[in-house]
Amino acid sequence: MMKYIIKTILILILLVSAYQTKAQIKGTLWDVKGIYDVPSYKTVSTDSAIGIIYEGLLYKNKTQNVFAYYATPGTLSGDRSKDKNLPAVVLVHGGGGAAFREWAIMWAKKGYAAIAMDTRGNGPGKKHIDGGFDEPNALTPYFTITPQVSEQWMFQAVADVILAHNLIRSFPEVDVNRTALTGISWGGIITCLLSGVDDRYKAAVPVYGCGYLLQNSSMRKELLKLNDQDRQTWVNQYDPSNYIGKAKMPILFLNGANDPHFYLGSYSKTYSLVKDKNICIKIGLKHSHHAGWDNGEIFAFINSYLNKTTPLNKIEKSERAGRGVSAKIEIHAPVVKACLNFTCDTTSVLMNRKWESAEAVLNNNRVTAAVLPLGTTMWYVSVTDNRGLQSSGEVMFVK
Numbered sequence: 001m002m003k004y005i006i007k008t009i010l011i012l013i014l015l016v017s018a019y020q021t022k023a024q025i026k027g028t029l030w031d032v033k034g035i036y037d038v039p040s041y042k043t044v045s046t047d048s049a050i051g052i053i054y055e056g057l058l059y060k061n062k063t064q065n066v067f068a069y070y071a072t073p074g075t076l077s078g079d080r081s082k083d084k085n086l087p088a089v090v091l092v093h094g095g096g097g098a099a100f101r102e103w104a105i106m107w108a109k110k111g112y113a114a115i116a117m118d119t120r121g122n123g124p125g126k127k128h129i130d131g132g133f134d135e136p137n138a139l140t141p142y143f144t145i146t147p148q149v150s151e152q153w154m155f156q157a158v159a160d161v162i163l164a165h166n167l168i169r170s171f172p173e174v175d176v177n178r179t180a181l182t183g184i185s186w187g188g189i190i191t192c193l194l195s196g197v198d199d200r201y202k203a204a205v206p207v208y209g210c211g212y213l214l215q216n217s218s219m220r221k222e223l224l225k226l227n228d229q230d231r232q233t234w235v236n237q238y239d240p241s242n243y244i245g246k247a248k249m250p251i252l253f254l255n256g257a258n259d260p261h262f263y264l265g266s267y268s269k270t271y272s273l274v275k276d277k278n279i280c281i282k283i284g285l286k287h288s289h290h291a292g293w294d295n296g297e298i299f300a301f302i303n304s305y306l307n308k309t310t311p312l313n314k315i316e317k318s319e320r321a322g323r324g325v326s327a328k329i330e331i332h333a334p335v336v337k338a339c340l341n342f343t344c345d346t347t348s349v350l351m352n353r354k355w356e357s358a359e360a361v362l363n364n365n366r367v368t369a370a371v372l373p374l375g376t377t378m379w380y381v382s383v384t385d386n387r388g389l390q391s392s393g394e395v396m397f398v399k
Contacts, residue, residue, distance in 0.1 A: 024199045038170040065131035068117035071108035083173035087306040091116040094185025119157035145230040178306040184292040196243030203305040205252045207292040211241035216265035245273040252278045252301040256285030263350040281392040315393035326368040333385035340369035342379040
């Protein structure tokens, strides 16, 4: 009798889990056969980070193969028996990237299970693997629209991440209720999209990437090369602006004020679609995988939701009164610095505008600056806490 009860409970748990998996994916472009399954995989290398190849969706009438690195505190120490009830993070690389072993290890050192997959059909050393996605001339076909959706890179890349999430959640050492997603650049685009498609994540951090790519980003010129029909198809199917507004998890948006690919115009429109958000805009932040994932705000934000540690401070609302500006702040860690960040530049390409910072005052949970410099075209306030972590308000555009 007891065995029957236990079996019934296990079946119910599996059914609930399956329902949760389908909750948001169902009805989207990725609602296809195999997307809800835990993919089969094989181990191809054993080290501090384990190299695996897992099965993706059908691609050119065959099951696609996807390479990934998986790391945990146990893979680092060599004692997997200590891996229990781990929070987990899914790591999505950007353009020209790969399954970064060091990225997975970085998170394992923080006490996480981490999986970093390659969405380009490559394995170690960026060498193509049998059954991997094909890149003509080793160039990722980001915007190519083909007659078969299953042969489009963006479709397969998003599916690769969903399946990696299915896989890491299936590992017994992982707590399925504590998973997060972060991606760099193109991985940030995918993270923005998936935040509105896969609601199993408890937090998401797109770095650089955003939506509205046809409007105000370096991707605009590539989209304009497509014919009208293909361009509209790509935007309708893949632009994150169609998805991120449905996100149920909190999101941290992290970008540089002068990012060369994701300009603050489209960036601000993207984060405006999300209610539960933190923002971190940094002057001088370079655009690269390492410069992106090295920001301490990413771990602090994710860890605050998965391990209930001290959250980032949150600037809730920025206002202008005459020539003065102010912003309300939700304080979680002591503030050691407050700034008004502004540009008086009118250069049409937002990435080329020169930004300046001036000291602001924190008083009664409000950041204030008495004077907004004459000629200011864009501004935002920011605070830095005693951990050296920055939080920003929304970018305000002066008409």
